Amino acid sequence: MPQSDTTGSQVIRVAGLNKVYSTGTQALKDINFTATAGETVVLLGANGSGKSTLQKCFNRLVEPTSGTVKVLDTDVTSANKQQLKTLRRQVGMVHQRINLVRELSVLTNVVHGALGRAPSPRNWLGATAKPEQRDEAMEALHRVGLAHTAGKRAEQLSGGQQQRVAIARMLMQRPKIVLADEPVAALDPHAGRAVMDMLWEITEEQNLTLVCTLHQLELARAYGSRIVALREGHLDIDTHISQLADRQLEGLYTSNSTEQVVLEGAGR
Amino acid sequence: MNPLDATTTAGSDIDQTADELPPRFTFPKWTSVAIGLFLLALAINGLIRMDISWERMAEGPANIWDFVTGAFPPNLERAPNLAEAMLETLEMALIGTAIGVVLSVPAAVLAAQNTTPFGPVGVAMRFMLTVLRSIPELVWALIFVMAVGLGPLAGIFAIAVDVVGFAGRFFAERIEEVERGPIDALRSTGATGIAVVASAVMPASFASFTATSLYCLEKAIRGATILGMVGAGGIGMELTPAFTLRQFDTALTIILMILVVVFLAEQLSSLVRRKMLGSDQLQRAV
Numbered sequence: 001m002p003q004s005d006t007t008g009s010q011v012i013r014v015a016g017l018n019k020v021y022s023t024g025t026q027a028l029k030d031i032n033f034t035a036t037a038g039e040t041v042v043l044l045g046a047n048g049s050g051k052s053t054l055q056k057c058f059n060r061l062v063e064p065t066s067g068t069v070k071v072l073d074t075d076v077t078s079a080n081k082q083q084l085k086t087l088r089r090q091v092g093m094v095h096q097r098i099n100l101v102r103e104l105s106v107l108t109n110v111v112h113g114a115l116g117r118a119p120s121p122r123n124w125l126g127a128t129a130k131p132e133q134r135d136e137a138m139e140a141l142h143r144v145g146l147a148h149t150a151g152k153r154a155e156q157l158s159g160g161q162q163q164r165v166a167i168a169r170m171l172m173q174r175p176k177i178v179l180a181d182e183p184v185a186a187l188d189p190h191a192g193r194a195v196m197d198m199l200w201e202i203t204e205e206q207n208l209t210l211v212c213t214l215h216q217l218e219l220a221r222a223y224g225s226r227i228v229a230l231r232e233g234h235l236d237i238d239t240h241i242s243q244l245a246d247r248q249l250e251g252l253y254t255s256n257s258t259e260q261v262v263l264e265g266a267g268r
Numbered sequence: 269m270n271p272l273d274a275t276t277t278a279g280s281d282i283d284q285t286a287d288e289l290p291p292r293f294t295f296p297k298w299t300s301v302a303i304g305l306f307l308l309a310l311a312i313n314g315l316i317r318m319d320i321s322w323e324r325m326a327e328g329p330a331n332i333w334d335f336v337t338g339a340f341p342p343n344l345e346r347a348p349n350l351a352e353a354m355l356e357t358l359e360m361a362l363i364g365t366a367i368g369v370v371l372s373v374p375a376a377v378l379a380a381q382n383t384t385p386f387g388p389v390g391v392a393m394r395f396m397l398t399v400l401r402s403i404p405e406l407v408w409a410l411i412f413v414m415a416v417g418l419g420p421l422a423g424i425f426a427i428a429v430d431v432v433g434f435a436g437r438f439f440a441e442r443i444e445e446v447e448r449g450p451i452d453a454l455r456s457t458g459a460t461g462i463a464v465v466a467s468a469v470m471p472a473s474f475a476s477f478t479a480t481s482l483y484c485l486e487k488a489i490r491g492a493t494i495l496g497m498v499g500a501g502g503i504g505m506e507l508t509p510a511f512t513l514r515q516f517d518t519a520l521t522i523i524l525m526i527l528v529v530v531f532l533a534e535q536l537s538s539l540v541r542r543k544m545l546g547s548d549q550l551q552r553a554v
Binding site for chain 1: 447449450452453454455456457458459460463466467468471472474475
């Protein structure tokens with residue numbers, strides 16, 4: 001039975017989390033992690049380190065194997081279908097592969113953000129959506145500077161613009177937590193910066209908790225404050241960016257553990 | 269020393285079998301021989317059992333010549349009546365396809381492995397679609413003539429069932445190919461399963477569904493022309509008496525009408541497909 005919890009302002013609490021895929025790959029090993037309301041966390045790690053899996057465990061898009069995950073007072077691991085839907089409505093996602101429905105209009109894609117809280121079949125399409133949802137979607141598009149593209153098909157937009165539409169869809173959801181999974185990995189550096197600026201601005205002005213996975217170190221340095229790093233499924237680092245040496249960050253992408261890298265650095 | 273000699277010598281020293289030229293022919297596996305012999309025996313047995321009459325076969329060319337001379341010029345006297353029957357055929361095909369396509373969409377959603385609400389429902393639905401597809405349209409027509417009597421209604425039902433069997437399978441396969449990303453994105457907003465199917469799966473499948481439906485219509489028009497032969501309405505009901513009464517000129521008129529209508533249906537279907545895919549996609553790529 002999911003338990004209600006009001007301790008402090010921790011909105012994400014993960015304890016002893018393990019994930020083993022059906023192929024036998026252990027993606028997460030005994031992860032312990034918390035995030036407080038309004039906090040921004042950058043999850044770092046090489047490909048296959050488990051950062052996306054960890055993020056997907058927060059709203060059970062990936063089923064944890066063992067351990068507990070509590071998000072917004074909901075015990076995610078034991079939540080039933082309805083409780084999970086309620087939780088998912090409050091957790092916005094920005095995906096690496098953008099994941100808009102390319103064949104539909106920009107407006108319809110943004111309206112889709114409201115499907116969790118306004119499940120009327122009218123909201124399946126922008127053309128039939130209720131006036132309040134259409135207005136709200138236009139407002140979200142204004143916020144990301146793309147109101148002029150509302151009538152275009154999503155596939156007609158550039159990658160950077162599509163990711164901004166995905167942010168507008170996330171806004172439409174009115175989330176409390178935002179999970180961004182390598183949101184700029186598919187974009188050129190200029191468009192990537194614009195998307196990162198927008199994501200950080202929006203989450204800050206709305207006091208949202210943001211957990212963003214990244215693999216570009218320069219972006220982590222530019223935007224990160226709290227850095228949580230994973231290596232081969234283990235939580236390797238959890239500290240403020242200012243406490244991290246460049247060698248430690250770069251060490252995440254080598255076969256040596258961070259401790260070894262630090263020791264080697266000290267020995268020189 | 270001749271370099272060729274050196275190679276030959278070296279080759280024979282190391283491993284002669286590895287260097288051997290592969291034979292032009294290898295004897296097939298005994299299972300292939302057994303299957304081949306079985307099929308040959310079946311065919312020979314058939315020829316013996318069917319007691320094929322060589323005299324009748326020899327008469328064939330003369331009979332065909334009779335048909336050709338009797339058919340020209342085509343008899344246009346009954347053209348208005350035949351046109352009406354042809355229109356009925358077209359309408360049967362159109363209505364039957366429309367019913368079939370509409371029913372195929374929910375059937376495909378239930379059958380596709382990524383959208384079925386419950387595994388066994390998917391298996392049952394796929395089995396049902398296989399059954400519908402396996403029974404020929406003409407047999408369905410016989411069943412519906414028995415059920416609802418002679419006329420176009422039986423034809424419409426036969427076409428609809430055939431379309432469900434065919435389109436249901438292709439729609440389900442298209443649904444299974446839909447990208448996972450947009451589906452996950454909508455699931456993560458807390459949207460219901462039906463909303464995810466309607467908002468992410470259907471739009472991504474729409475173009476493919478339209479192309480398949482057009483092909484079904486084309487196929488239904490071809491099929492509907494002969495359903496009348498078993499009493500299920502349309503132009504086919506005119507074709508059988510024309511042959512049995514040896515009115516070959518009328519039969520040729522019917523055949524020409526079928527030819528024109530099927531050709532036009534194919535052209536229309538390609539035109540819509542071209543419009544849908546866009547000119548870029550259809551330009552020579554290789």
